[in-house]
Amino acid sequence: MRLVVARCSVDYSGRLDAHLPLATRLLIVKSDGSLSIHSESGFKPLNWMSPPCVLSEAPGVWRVTNKGGEQLVISLEEVLHDTSHELGIDPGLVKDGVEAHLQVLLAERCHVLGEDMALVRREYPTDIGPVDLLCRDAEGYVAVEIKRRGEIDGVEQLTRYLSRLALDPDVQPVRGILAAQQIAPQAKVLAQARGIGVCVLDYDELRGLEGTTPTLF
Amino acid sequence: MRLVVARCSVDYSGRLDAHLPLATRLLIVKSDGSLSIHSESGFKPLNWMSPPCVLSEAPGVWRVTNKGGEQLVISLEEVLHDTSHELGIDPGLVKDGVEAHLQVLLAERCHVLGEDMALVRREYPTDIGPVDLLCRDAEGYVAVEIKRRGEIDGVEQLTRYLSRLALDPDVQPVRGILAAQQIAPQAKVLAQARGIGVCVLDYDELRGLEGTTPTLF
DNA sequence: TACTTAATTTCGGAG
DNA sequence: CTCCGAAGTTAAGTA
Secondary structure, three states, X not given: OEEEXXXXXXXXXXXXXXXXXXXXXXXXXXXXXXXXXXXXOOOOOXXXXXXXXXXXXXXXXXXXXXXXXXXXXXXXXEEEEEEEOXXXXXXXXXXXXOHHHHHHHHHHOHHHHOOXXXXXEEEEEEEOEEEEEEEEEOOEEEEEEEEEEEOHHHHHXXXXXXXXXXXXXXXXXXEEEEEEEEEOHHHHHHHHHOOOEEEEOOHHHHOXXXXXXXXOO | OEEEEEEEEEEEEOOOEEEEEEEEEEEEEOOOOOEEEEOOOOOOOOEEEOOOEEEEEEOOEEEEEEOOOOEEEEEEEEEEEEEEOOOOXXXXXXXXXXXXXXXXXXXXXXXXXXXXXXXXXXEEOOEOEOXXXXXXXXXXXXXXXXXXXXXXXXXXXXXXXXXXXXXXXXHXXXXXXXXXXXXXXXXXXXXXXXXXXXXXXXXXXXXXXXXXXXXXX
């Protein structure tokens, strides 16, 4: 990995056209061929080229190109810093608490959706894709769409599943519940208009940690 | 901006929990209080804290917290590089060719949607938000939803607009067209099922550059 | 401030 | 390879 601090201007042309006026910035050149340009604020680069790409270095001008025909031209006015570092491969990030995890937890505790709610199966198949959970209670079957944040998209998605499930003789009658850690106001309104239930999930409750003291640092 | 190369492990807890095993990485500390952690590959950070956040530096341990209760703990085994640089404020990125631009261009050349298509107005208001373009031809009015990439969301969005426009006596009859540079297969199917037309936009044609030689470098 | 929508979204997984 | 949906999405515009 090479770190360069330089006064530069940048022109990108590819999926769109973009330009960065002359200013002092950080250029990161990684060994996978990616290049990114950072300013003093924000954790996202101002501009970048995704790997794999090729850096051609001439005095005062770097030209980065990739297979897709994208091009980045960096005009260097003054180089203030230029160092290289060997980082080696990275074991990568381990995540916990994403949507897939919510699905596992809710499958184990679907009674949070209703007193007598029982799991039929996870990833119940339809011809337009699998429903996150299929449950049932005294009133019939329940298709559950799980989201970290329930928005209009989630309601639309569940609506499409329900329209398919309505044709499935094995699961009649069937209704829908959108289960999410947060639910957007518009999503709530649209769900209600369509007779879809909503359920706000509590992550700690799902993990069985209700009432326990959170870890403090 | 401070650049640190160090062998470190990282624990994040906040919107989810995540962990980075011990490895050599680049840490970028920016003056807006953001911190990001980069590996040797990819232009996105492995982990980060968005500004504003506070870095508390103890020997061998950095602790970064923000108002939302998110926390990043970095255990430093060995610091290989540590420099600081003054970058100053950045004039920022100038973009050309995004959706707003497509709307301007298509408004000027809406005949690409049909021989006798004429623009009524851009951003035609409904009570659930403005339609990108309202046009008309011999058959009646046409609501146009413009996307860089047309996906199911776009079809749903246009459907919602059409359901409102159907109640607007000023624009009867009205049909819909999804116009995008690319259109996903699912979106095409759903659009057809709803009687919504699709139109693939050619950026060069919209700019009036059809047939001209692209600039080469 | 809250909410909505675009994004050079990026990224990963399934078919 | 394409296609599809999630993301600590992020970021920008608007009410």
